[in-house]
Amino acid sequence: MVVRARASVGTDKVEAMAARAGERVPGPSPRTRAAIARRLAAASGQMTTAAVGEMEARHPWFSELSAEERSWITLVAQAGIDGFVRWFSEPEDEGRGAGIGVFGTAPRALARAITLQQTVELVRTTIDSVETQLHEVMPRGDRGHLQIAITQYSREVAFGAAEVYARAAELRGAWDARLEALVVDSVLRGDTDETVLSRASTLGWRSTQSVAVVIGPADDSGAARPLEEVRRLARNRDLDVLAAVQGDRLVVVLGGVVLVDQDAAVTQATHLVGAYGPGAIVVGPVVEHLVDASRSARGALSGLRAAVAWPGAPRPVGSEDLLPERALAGDGHARRALAMDVHGPLAAVNGDLLETLTAFLDSGSSMEATARALFVHPNTVRYRLKRVQQVTGFSPTDPREAYVLRIALTLGRLQR
Incomplete structure (x- = not known):
C-alpha cells in the first residue's frame, strides 16, 4: 500500500513537471478519454456562463464595453472552452497552435477594442473559472486528468493571443509606413491639403x-x-x-x-x-x-x-549655402534670391559699395590694390567692405562668401 502510494505521488510529480514543460503526458485510455470528453462537453455551456460572470465581477472595464464587444468576448470564451473539449478528446493531436483557433471566431476589431493586457486578464480569468468549474461539475476521478490538460491548453491559448496581437501590430506598422510614405510624397509634390x-x-x-x-x-x-x-x-x-x-x-x-x-x-x-x-x-x-x-x-x-x-x-x-551652385545649375529661385537679396540691397544703399566690392574682387581681394584703383585710403576700403557684410550677410574677405557675392553681382547686373 505504501509503495503504491509513493508510486502515485511520483507519477503526479512527473505529470506536473511535464505539464509545466508544455509536453503532452500519457493520459487515460481512449475509451476513458472519450467518456470524460462527453461529460466535459455537456458542462461547456455552464462553464462559459460562469467565465463571463467572473469577467464582469473581476474587471470593471468589461462592463464599459459595448454589447457587441462583450458578445465577441463571449464567443471567444465559448470557442476556447469548446476547443479545450476537442483538444482533450484527440490524444494524437499535439495541440500546437490550438490557441489560434480560439481567437479566429472574433473579428479583427476586437484587437483594437481591448488591449493586449486586457486580453491576458480575460484569458487568466477564463482559465481560473474553468479550473473552478472542473472541480465543481466534473466527477472526482476526471479532475486529475483535466487539471493537467487545462494547464497544457492554457499555454497554447496564451501563445495564440500573443500571435494574434503580434500580427495586428505588424499590419498596423505596415499601414502606418505606407501612410507616412504617402504624406512625404505629397510634401515633395506640393500637394499638402x-x-x-x-x-x-x-x-x-x-x-x-x-x-x-x-x-x-x-x-x-x-x-x-x-x-x-x-x-x-x-x-x-x-x-x-x-x-x-x-x-x-x-x-x-x-x-x-x-x-x-x-x-x-x-x-x-x-x-x-x-x-x-x-x-x-x-x-x-x-x-x-x-x-x-x-x-x-x-x-x-x-x-x-x-x-x-x-x-x-x-x-x-x-x-x-548652395545658392551659387543652384543658380549655375539653372534654379530660377536661386538666381532670383541672389539677385534680389544680395545685389538688390547693395544697389539700394549707394554706388560706392558696389564699386568697392567689384574692385576688391577684381583685384584679387587686395586692400591696397583696391585702394589704389579707387584713389581712396585702405581704411576706407575696409569700412566699405564691412558695410557690404552688414547689408548682405556675406563677408568679401571670406573666399566662399566672396564667391557668393561674385555670382550675385553677375546675376544682379543681368536682371537689371
Missing part, C-alpha cells in the same frame, strides 16, 4: 510652425534601418518627424519650435547624419507650416542636385 494634414496628425505630427525638409542618400548597405533610426534620433531631440525612402533618397520632414532658422535646422539635422548613406545631405529652408513644406523640399532637392559642384560642402549643408 487638409487630407494630408489629417494623415500626418494620425501619424503623430503635432508641429504647427517651423518645418524643414532634409534630403540625402539612403543607406543601402543593409547595416541599419534608416527610418527607425531617424525616428529614434528625432524623438530624442523632441522633434516631430515624417520619413520615407524614395528610391535612393531618404527624405525627412522635421518639425519643432527649435527650428527657428536654417542654421538651427542644420544643427538638428547633424544628429541624423548616421541614418543616411555616404554623400551630400541638404537641409531646405525653414517654413512656417507643414502646408508650406513643399517649398523647403524644393530647395533641398535643388541643393542636392547642385551639391556635387561644391566638394568641400559641410555635411549636412543648408540649401541657401
Whole structure:
C-alpha cells in the first residue's frame, strides 16, 4: 500500500513537471478519454456562463464595453472552452497552435477594442473559472486528468493571443509606413491639403510652425534601418518627424519650435547624419507650416542636385549655402534670391559699395590694390567692405562668401 502510494505521488510529480514543460503526458485510455470528453462537453455551456460572470465581477472595464464587444468576448470564451473539449478528446493531436483557433471566431476589431493586457486578464480569468468549474461539475476521478490538460491548453491559448496581437501590430506598422510614405510624397509634390494634414496628425505630427525638409542618400548597405533610426534620433531631440525612402533618397520632414532658422535646422539635422548613406545631405529652408513644406523640399532637392559642384560642402549643408551652385545649375529661385537679396540691397544703399566690392574682387581681394584703383585710403576700403557684410550677410574677405557675392553681382547686373 505504501509503495503504491509513493508510486502515485511520483507519477503526479512527473505529470506536473511535464505539464509545466508544455509536453503532452500519457493520459487515460481512449475509451476513458472519450467518456470524460462527453461529460466535459455537456458542462461547456455552464462553464462559459460562469467565465463571463467572473469577467464582469473581476474587471470593471468589461462592463464599459459595448454589447457587441462583450458578445465577441463571449464567443471567444465559448470557442476556447469548446476547443479545450476537442483538444482533450484527440490524444494524437499535439495541440500546437490550438490557441489560434480560439481567437479566429472574433473579428479583427476586437484587437483594437481591448488591449493586449486586457486580453491576458480575460484569458487568466477564463482559465481560473474553468479550473473552478472542473472541480465543481466534473466527477472526482476526471479532475486529475483535466487539471493537467487545462494547464497544457492554457499555454497554447496564451501563445495564440500573443500571435494574434503580434500580427495586428505588424499590419498596423505596415499601414502606418505606407501612410507616412504617402504624406512625404505629397510634401515633395506640393500637394499638402487638409487630407494630408489629417494623415500626418494620425501619424503623430503635432508641429504647427517651423518645418524643414532634409534630403540625402539612403543607406543601402543593409547595416541599419534608416527610418527607425531617424525616428529614434528625432524623438530624442523632441522633434516631430515624417520619413520615407524614395528610391535612393531618404527624405525627412522635421518639425519643432527649435527650428527657428536654417542654421538651427542644420544643427538638428547633424544628429541624423548616421541614418543616411555616404554623400551630400541638404537641409531646405525653414517654413512656417507643414502646408508650406513643399517649398523647403524644393530647395533641398535643388541643393542636392547642385551639391556635387561644391566638394568641400559641410555635411549636412543648408540649401541657401548652395545658392551659387543652384543658380549655375539653372534654379530660377536661386538666381532670383541672389539677385534680389544680395545685389538688390547693395544697389539700394549707394554706388560706392558696389564699386568697392567689384574692385576688391577684381583685384584679387587686395586692400591696397583696391585702394589704389579707387584713389581712396585702405581704411576706407575696409569700412566699405564691412558695410557690404552688414547689408548682405556675406563677408568679401571670406573666399566662399566672396564667391557668393561674385555670382550675385553677375546675376544682379543681368536682371537689371
